[in-house]
Amino acid sequence: MTGPALVAHMEASLPRMLHDLETLVTCESPSGDLDAVAASAAVVADVGAVLLDVEPEQIVIEGRTHLRWRLGDAPSRVLLLGHHDTVWPIGSLARHPFSVSGGLVRGPGCFDMKAGLVMALHAVAALPDPSGVTLLVTGDEELGSPTSRRLVEEEATGCAAALVLEASADGGALKTERKGVSLYEVGVYGRSAHAGLEPERGVNATVELAHHILTVGALTDPARGTSVTPTVLTSGHTSNTVPGAGRFAVDVRVRDTAEQVRVDTAMRDLRPVLRGARLEITGGPNRPPLQHSASAALFARAVALAGGLGLPELAGTAVGGASDGNLTAGVGTPTLDGLGAVGGGAHADDEHVVAAQLPARTALLAALTHDLLSGRPSAAPGRQAAEPALTAEGNRP
Template identity: 70%
Template sequence: MLADVRELVTCESPSDDRAAVARSAEVVAAVGHRLFGAGPQLIVIDGRTHLRWRFGVGPPRVLLLGHHDTVWPIGTLAHTPYDMTGETLRGPGCFDMKAGVVQALHAVASLRDRTGVTVLITGDEELGSPTSRELIEKEAAGCAAALVLEGAADGGALKTERKGVSLYRVRVTGRASHAGLEPEAGVNSTVELAHQVLAVQALADPALGTTVVPTRMTAGTTTNTVPAAGEFAVDVRARTIAEQQRVDAALRALTPALPEARLTIEGGPNRPPLEATASDALFTRAQAIATRLGLPPPARAAVGGASDGNFTAGAGTPTLDGLGAVGGGAHAAGEHVVIAEIPRRAALVAALVVEVTGNE
């Protein structure tokens, strides 16, 4: 397993580099072929490469889900090389989530009967899964469970709740004029943006865990011109679909504060929330299985970040996330994986697949 993790990590695969993701897909395919005795179906959508193995001739019953793309640009290995020291391995993408991919492949390879099992490893998760979302939802539909091999939460906790994500762009159209000669003739988009930023920020509900964050903002052309246009982005995170819908409706109901200014709201929900109800039964099973295997029963965690598990839960499929590597530092220089936990988590996943499918 460690050799496979090293092979995947040392093949750099930034999401926005289609050629690099294609090379990474070849490496993942080769590992899977060696373990399963069969290669995957390579699915290329808009130049982005995804891999799928389906086992058996009946309907799918469980989906193991992961991704092989990372946030790290080509050349990262030159200054942050793969390293294995003591109880820890390090390297770009090891925790998010190449060790999890290896765990998924080895878990399935250990099964005597793989009937009804689907393994889907996508290549654009870090971009928000623009080409793989429909594929993920179709593969999850009708399954008894989706098991997501994203990295675990702190201490190895399983991720039983993930906030839904909505992304927006608020655009303002005003009217330009000379800032010194006749500012009153213009409609100042920067001033309108200031009003809208405060209105948008007020939509958050900390008590419910709903965050509404204005982020990148631009306006104007020159320092002596009343800006005619501007925009800002908004990042929304919500624990429930009801909250996601509330914020969406409120954003679309915004009205200009300045006479003659015009607002345009673009975007919307990107990922539905993974609510606790989608994970409860699977989490209880995972705890019981861990005890049976002599492993510490994992805790549960609610997290703000999203994953493809949001899509499977949104499709109505019971979903358990965070089954991948135990470690930390995703997207950061300190990314790492606890070596001893790699085979333990693979064993937990394998046993969970057997219980869900009912295979011997």
């Protein structure tokens, strides 16, 4: 099948893709509800089994359900990565029912990122031989991947590429850089006293916190793309008491590992300012940065393949948010993110997917996966046509 024929096949498959997307979206899957996540995993497994002719492994870690398809007998070369949990609580469908109107698909989690899962399943189903592909669908990405992090890292290690089905950036741009994330909590322990009768006997946690909030905020370096943001703050209990304890959270975003280390060192070096105060610093680096060097070759490959498919030129962009793509890049696996749906409104009332973009994006994913499985060092427009044809059927031959 030539590039344009692959796009045409995916266009013919759009009604089925929308049906599958409705099936996934109408099974609500808030990350914090283990039963809902398990039910969603079962639905994703059913949809995937029909398309791929094989059941996934269900991996339950601390009560949370993840899915893994390891396809064929060859060692894994390409990891397709997504998640089926969402930020939307049970009952969101009542306010935001699934709909397709005016060319837009709406419904909780459609953009972030159940459309990406549908794309991954249909792309793999179109491969002439998916041997060497692993499709991993996790159930806790929106929480920071507390139970799936090791699973993601293990599956990515040794792969030629990790292709992340998170939603695209504005205008359909692929995400070629993501900032790394560190999360901290600074606890202050002072001594309570009556604010009117004997304030001098107290060690004021609020004042101590104020010193450190200013110090931590000053670690920000806009020129390096580093933001260090004090966020949630608590201190004291009553207005007439010298506060004896308090704490604040810190959100750190960095473009490179050196900055992540710099900020971490500075956080660990915080020392009490007031006599009698004590500090407790918890947390640290949560996700390494996905740097341009990890995505550059894959992005160039995708651009070349898009040309062969007759698609508009692809754009790439850097974003501040993190994903499991940070984890795959962190273990040294070339990673390209934002390969999922085109749309907008992630986590918001106007969450939507542009339906007409689904076929082309899915064709690109299929072509890129096929090209990577071929083992060629680089891609060129139209070259995929010389390889075994991508099947025109909905399932594998």
